[in-house]
Each structure stands twice: as structure tokens, then as C-alpha cells.
Amino acid sequence: MPSQEIGMPIPNIPHAVSVTLPTWEATVGYEEGQDWVVSKMNSGYPRFFIHSSIQKLSKKIEAKYGRDGERCMIFPSYKVAKRCRKFIKEKTDIDNPVIRVLQLSTPAPASEDEKSTVIESTIGVVFFPASEYPLAKNYWQHSGEGISSRMGEYVLRELFEKDSSRSTSPTPSSGFRAANSNLKHELQVQQIQRRSPSISASIRSPSVTQNEETEKEFNTFIEQKFGRVLDLKFAKEAKIALRRRICGKVDKSHNQIEEMEKARRGKNLSETDVYLFPSGMATIFYAHQVLLELSKEPKKSVCFGFPYVDTLNILKKFGPGVHFLGLGDDNSLDELEKELESGEIDIMALFCECPSNPLLKTPDLKRIRKLADKYDFAVVVDETVGNFLNIHVLPYADMVCSSLTKVFSGDSNVMAGSLVLNPASSRYHQLKEYFDKEYEDLFWSEDALWLERNSRDFAERSVRIDKTALATVDLLQKCPLLAKVYYPTLSDTKKYYDEIKTPTGGYGGLISFLFHEPEHAIRFFNAVNLHKGPSLGTNFTLACPYAILAHYQELDEIAQWDVDRNLIRISIGLEDTEELLAVLQTSLDEAAAKPIA
Template identity: 45%
Template sequence: MVTGYPRFFIHKSIQALSTDIVAKYCRPGESGMPSAMLFPTKRTAQRCVDFIRERAEPFTVTELSILRLVLDPTKEFAEPLRTISPSISAVIFPERLFPIAKQYWQHSGAGVSSRRAEFCHGLFRDDLLVLDDRPPSPRPPQLNKLRRGPKRYQRTASIDETKGAGTNGRPSPPAEELADDLESSRFLEERFGRNLDVSLVENAKSAIRRRIAGVLTTDLDLASKSLPVMESNARGVSNLQEHDIYLTPCGMNAIFTTHQALLKARKPEKSINFGFPYVDTLKILQKFGPGAIFYGHGSSADLDDLEARLKAGERFLGLFCEFPGNPLLSCPDLIRIRQLADTYDFAVVVDETVGNFVNVNVLPFADVVVSSLTKIFSGDCNVMGGSLILNPSGRYYSALKAAMGEGVFEDTYWAEDVVFMERNSRDFVTRIDRVNANAEAICAVLEAHPLVSKVYYPKCNESRSNYEACRLPKGGYGGLLSCTLETQAHAIAFHDALETAKGPSLGTNFTLTSPYVILAHYHELDWVAGYGVDPSLIRISVGLENNLSELFAKALKAAEAVQ
């Protein structure tokens, strides 16, 4: 694989800016030319440095540093640039420490987005992004306004227009004209036939939060319409307010931030990872605190064992689980978990990415609900995002709220990413309805075929009653399912014949099929098999296509031909 999901493969635009920063500001050290990893703030960069120092050889930590790049304070800038506050904090480290730095990047999800990197790279090339500790230089008397800037701010035309063209296809005006006309740099981008003023980014964030709360389900023009009032019983809890919903750069960063908030708000203790997890959730709990105990089956027997530990006096920071889990789509018993949490004083954190908040409502059972907006909430697979919701009725609400306000949470969600996420999510509810129907149809095809040994889907799993306890009246069973076939040869034939896109993500508007276990757990196949996860499992993220049942029936025919 030469590229992939941005937490696993650092985007080439980010790599390009890293290379140029190193070339301009760094000299070779004892270990050769250093490398850089880019973060949006100095605080997030410092956490990376601390992570590396804890794991690197002592003699290398002296070669760690942070370079913070900000808008040149000697120049005046158009209001949009000041509003979005473009900045980069580069962690500089010896190249041999890249594997350690990459762990932090992957687990925390705190790195810069590709759009931020591209935007800041334009400023960097134009000498408008400088070290924040550079001594102020005398301002040239003739330089009173911005003469140059990133290309997308040098015209009011769509970012999709022909490169170099201005409004109505005319060439972009010279920089001198732009400096005299700040109006030309007012717009972040143009799409769907209308401009979006940068000043509306905060409204876009508000719209996203209210969609997450379930009070905004229709399209709206952010420039002309007021947003719906938050209802007192949104998400099934009283007094949920918009400020209880936090937006993060990606879903994993929502989990990371929640864990950091719990460590700050409560006495640090081990956490519980309940149910077979997505790769990085367990890594976060293991590497960024006192550690974790792992209940990979997420079964009633596991809850019995946990309860015995609690009765014996063990105490925990919080229990982290997915609803449903990925890739087995089983659901933990949130009712019993909530009862144990109330009795033995631990927080409950539920990742609802796969279930999603159109189908299920898990907030009444949780202290914090996290989700990856990158998936079906966006659907277009062109932007990342995450969210976390603090339950205002939760025991730890006040302590978590205080921790979030004391530096655990920073609003680093890049303005352009917000714009795309808000627009992508406008038809979220209608897309979910269609995906639910498609997934149920595929499930029926798979269950009826004799070569399919097992289908994993909330509707047909043994844990269905746990799902039903949280399913909304109009909710379906989601757009993710997995299956195993009689033999590995059958699975290979089925996968290769299936005429869908092949890839390891989920929640796209088109169907994605992948040998998920091989991709996600290639070096630990025996370990995952111990938790009932077949290495030949095929995971299917269902999209919006019309002919999916036919495609799956055709692929099963190919499996039948295997001798």
C-alpha cells in the first residue's frame, strides 16, 4: 500500500510542508538530518515530544524541539486570515525516532489535516508564515496591506475552477490589486453555486453540533437562516446544550481527548476496554495512562468477571466500548454496564460510530459519547472529523467540563474541514435510511447462502436484544456487516469477484469491501482468533448503490465454483 487513511499514512501535502520546514530551519545533527511532524498548536506538539521522550533512548531526547510558525507579525493581513489563525507547530526529531513519533500521530489523531497543511504551505512559500520567536523586522513603509497570499484567497471563484482563472474565467488580478481590495479575499471557497463567507465557519460548527444533537435534520443556508433551538430533551437527556458537544479533527482524537479529560478530572486508574475494539482505542488506554484491562469478547461472562473484580475492591477510571463493535457488530449490555458504573464509580464512554445517532441513542447510558464524523456522517470520504458529547446528567459532568476548559480540549478543527463536513452532512439522515435498507437486503442474501458460515450484523447477532434496548423508533441496524465463508478459498473467490470498491475504511457513500482482519491485524492473527475473529472475515461497509443484492449474489456464485 502506497497511501491510505490519513492517521496511518501521513498525507503527501503534510509531508511536503514538513520537508520544506526542515530544509529551511534545521541543520544536520549527530543523527543526520532531522524529521518533522506537524501539529496545529504548541500544546499538541508538546504532548508528542513528551510521548517520544518517555520511549526514546536518553541520548536522543536532547535533539527534540518544537518550531512554531505563525503569521508574520510585521505584516497586515486580510480579516479571513486572522479569523482562521493559521499556524503550525513542528516537532523536530532525529529521523530514527520517526516510528515513535508516528505512534503518537496515529493514536492521538492530533496531527494537522491536509487542508491546513496545504493552506499553510502557501503562506510558508510566500514568507508569510514565520517562526514566532523571530525578532520583529522594520516594516517597509510602502507595505501596509497584504500583497501576496494563498491562491484560494486571491480570487472569488470556485476552488474547482480552472487554475489561474478569476471570477467568470478572467485571469486573477495582480497582487497589487488584491492588496487594495480585501473583498477579493473574503471567501473561503465556492461550491454548489454560492459563496461561503469565512465568518460563517462558526455557524457551520454550530450546525454540525445540532445535527449531532438530533435537532437539525434539514438543509439550511447558514447566511440567511437561524439555527433550530436546542430542545431540553435532545438525545433523551435533559439540559443537553450545544456547548456540551465538542468537535475534534477526527474520531480517534475524540477518544484520546476523552481519555485525557478523565485522567485530569479523576484519580488516574486503569481503564476497561470492553468488547473487541478498533485498533487504536486499546492502544490509547494502554499507552497514555496507568493501562487497561481488556475484555475482548464483550460478553455476559466478561461482565460477570468485571463485577467480581469490582466487588473485590478493584477500581477503574472508565469503561470504553463500541456500539456495535467493529468488525463483529456485537453490542455490549449498556443497561448492566450503566448499573455497574453507578455502583462502583467509573465512567462509561461509548463509541457510536458504527451504530450512529440516527439509529441508536446511547447517551442516556454513557457519561461521554464519541463518534467519528469521517464515516457516514460525511459520507463523501473527503474530510475527517470527530465529536464527543458530555452527558449533562452524568456524575462526572462538572469535573469533565472543567478539565476540557483547562487545556485538555483545544478547538483545532480547521476551518476548511468544517466547511466540507457541514455541507457533506446535510443529507445525513436520508442517506442513513437508504444505507440501512441496503444493508438489510445484503444480510438476507448472505444468510440464505449455504457457503456463508456466519453473518455478523446487529439484526442477527446473539446480542440483538442489547441493540434493541438503544434502537430509536425509526432506527435501522446500520450500514456495516461482516461475514465468513466455509473456507479461506471461498472467501478469496467471493471477495475478488465482488464488484464493489475494495478498501479498509467504512461509511462512504459507495460500498467498500475489505479482508478487514488481515489489513488491521496482520501481525496478530492468532491473537484476534482467540477472540472469535476469523482471519478470513470479510467486512462490508454498505453504500447507496441500487443493485447491491445482485452484486453480492453474483459474487457468491463465483465462490460456488471453488473446488
């Protein structure tokens, strides 16, 4: 059964992406920093909660290289660390703060045998006055450029826990054997999860005693079936496979519409136009940074539609600022066109989600593209919620961003993102030249190996999730307790979704809904026997009180964009459809069982 224990990783593995917040009250307690919740949070979404292995590495580095009163933040390159330093200096209230950047590297493999377990890596460490830690954490959260938990584990082992005398023997160190134990446990959870996602959170960590014979059989199974996943020397091949997979799916899933074919101008998308990042948010951050760098005079951008929280944070806090068109409707586009025509505003880019999270609105991409061509601004589309098997947005964007952490991976055990350049874009050559010169591959090798394996059945999972989502929407629509259900098929913008929907595509697995009475929302959420926490696109259904979790400090403000404080969001997983519907119906019945006080 899904765990209802506060702070339990979802799934219960060392590198889980989500974390359990099982009740409405616990979610509020987390947002308010109440001790009864925060003290139990030993895990969390990686951009908001720094993994224990990274915390340990930070303390080791501070002890060895830090000065009195300093703290540090670790990034996967010197260049990223310098970006963080610049951000802190721009935002701090301290005059001339001392902010240092240190570069550290782990050794390269000393032999051919070591290539399976050793990889040369470099980190950039930012040292700053302890008082500025919140600013450094803001950069970590907004940019998505922090090191991954697996990279933190590896660097910690190589720099501080491994014997100084390097052995030429292929026998892994004790640290690597421990890491392998974690990897094997993750694979075990992954296999069980695919068969029965609802039980994954009940699986305990490797520290719990297991039957020795079962463990021996499982070790053999891992070695025979998945040994390649544990081998670092295949990381390069894994990344190539990922880029080809993304490139092929994007390219092959497009609608056979003449207008789209014209927009492609006879050019085929290449794997060299696909770039991998350590998180989905890092792709949006980097796209924005690229446009700022390439602009002769940086201008504000437009955020069209109510987006995921850190997309707006990036546009607000980095560069000249943002014009926020939070409703993301036709009237908003009319107003934008008037302001562009009159010269009242001049913009660098328009950022939008397709469809939006959490209201599932789809922007009019055809019209946006026409405006972009006429008024010379870039278009950046985040298609994470729709996913590129369901929708084809590339002809209308200069850059397409996606969080591969979500349905592309599914297993909730790795962070990743992709950015695709449109070869038919008028900006393509300028963007390509910049990427060729400045792009850094910061996607950690072990994460690439995990993502490659996770995403092999992406297409099959996507179809299954889409079908279950439609059945779920039908159930929710029939419930008299609900005031509104949000889904692309129910939105006034469905016509825009259908224009970009692929021939075999569905409408995605994300659903939001609103009860007439807030008390019913709380009762339902507390009663529903599902995994409850942040993230979406997981192989298990995941629920959260979205506005409380993502916008607790600005609930009154977001109401103007039609985001209600009592909104609940669910992300559909791979459970049996009838079983999932029964769970939801039971909780709806329980919510209605008592009269409102």
C-alpha cells in the first residue's frame, strides 16, 4: 500500500524524486516549516531538498576548504558555480561580499578495468558568507543546475572516502560495493513497481534484513540482466541513445499537415539538435540565459499562461523581468498583439507550457508563432505535461524544453531534462553556434544510464496512462461534489491542443479538480489511498494539493489567475484502471459521508 508516513521517499529508494506528504495538514505544516513535519523530512524533491549525500559532501568540503563563517553550494562545473556567484552578488544586501569559487576534480580511471567504476569529474564549489545561504539555495532551486544525488555520492566517495592508494585491480572499493547495493535495490523496486506500482512505497531500504537465498538469486538476476546499467563506461552510449530516442520520437510523431511540413523547410531534426540537462528546469533556465546572452540589448520576456512556479521565478529574477499574462487565453493574446503593434512593449521571448500546469490550458501556438515572426521574438515551449508522443510543438517553437524526470523516465528515481533546437527556426544557426561554443554536458553519467533504461518503454507507458486518465476524468465529471475538472479535453483551449495533437497521441496523464466545498477537498485528499507528494508523470498515481504545495505564500495572488487555493492535482500512473477508479470513488464517497459543519 502507498506509504502514509511523512517524509518517506516515493518510491522508497536512495535517489527517489518524490516524498510523502500524506495529509492536507502535513502539506501546510511543511510549507509553514512546522517541526512536526520538517523534522521528519529526510528526503524531498531534489531542487527543493538537498540530498543527504550532497549535504555530507558539502560539510566535508567546508571543513577542508572553507573559511570561518562560510558555507558552500556544489555545482557540476566551474562555469555554473560562477553563475551562482553572480546571482548572489546581484541579490545580496551585503556590500562587497567575499564569494569564492573552487574547482575540484576526481581522478580519471587508472586502467581499462577501472573505466567501469571510475569516471573523471569536476565540480564547482561556491563559498559564501553563511548569511547568504538562502540566496544560494534560491539559485539551486530556480536554475536546476545543482549536482545530482548520484554525482554527490560519487564525488564524496572519490574525494573523501576512497583509499589514497589506487588499486589497478578491477575489484570495486567498499564504497562502490555499497553504491551497487543501492543501485540493485533501486532496480528491484523498479521491477516490482512496473508490475504493481501501488506497492512500491512499502518496499524497505537495503538496511532491512532480507532472505539470503532471495538476495543471492536477485544478485545473479542483476548481473545477468542489468549489469550494463551499473557500468560507467557505457554512459556515452546511453546519452547517444537518449538523444536519438528523443529526436526520433519528436521527428516521427508530427502531424502530417502541410503547414507543419512547410515550417520544417525540408530539414530533418538531428540528434545533434537535442541537448541533455540535469533537470527540466535547467533547460528553461538555459534557454533564457542563451537568449539574454544573444540579445544586443536584453529585454523582458512574456510568460504566457499560469506556469509551474520556477519558470516564472526564472523570468522574474534573471534579466530585465517579465510580462506575466497569467490567464493565457485569446484575450491575453489580443492584448499582447495590441501592445506589440503600438510599440508599448518590445519583448525578447515568449515562454509557455503546453498544456499548462496545473490548469491544463493549451496556448494558440499557431498564432503565437505568427506574432513571433512579425515582431521578432523567440518562442520557448515546455511540453512536459503533454509530452512529445502526444503533441508536436516543434514547428512553432525556436526551442522546446522538457522535463525527462516525468513520464519519459516514469520511475521517479532520476532528474533530467532535454532541450531541442528547431532546425527550421530563423534563429537556428545563431542558437546552434552558441550551443556549439558554450553548452556543457552536465548530465551525470550514472543518471544517464538510469534514464536510458527507464525510458525504453516510454511509448507503451504513455499510451496506458492516457487511457486511464480519460476514464478518471469521466469518473470525476460525474461527482456532484466537484465544481470543476481541469483536463485538455474539457478546456476551452481543446481546439488548440487538437491542432498539435499527434495522430496516435492522447491528452496526457495530468488532471486537476476543484470541490465546491474546501472541507470536501481536505477530506478527500486525506482519505485517498494513493502516493501523495510533489512531481508528476510517475509510474504510480501521485496526488497533491497543488496550490498549497507550490504557492502557499501567494494564495491570494494566484486566485486572479483562476488558480484556487483548494485545487487538487493528480498524475495518473500504471495501476489497473478499475482498481484506481475504485480507490478514487471510495475517497469521494468518504468525503461526502459527513455533512459540512
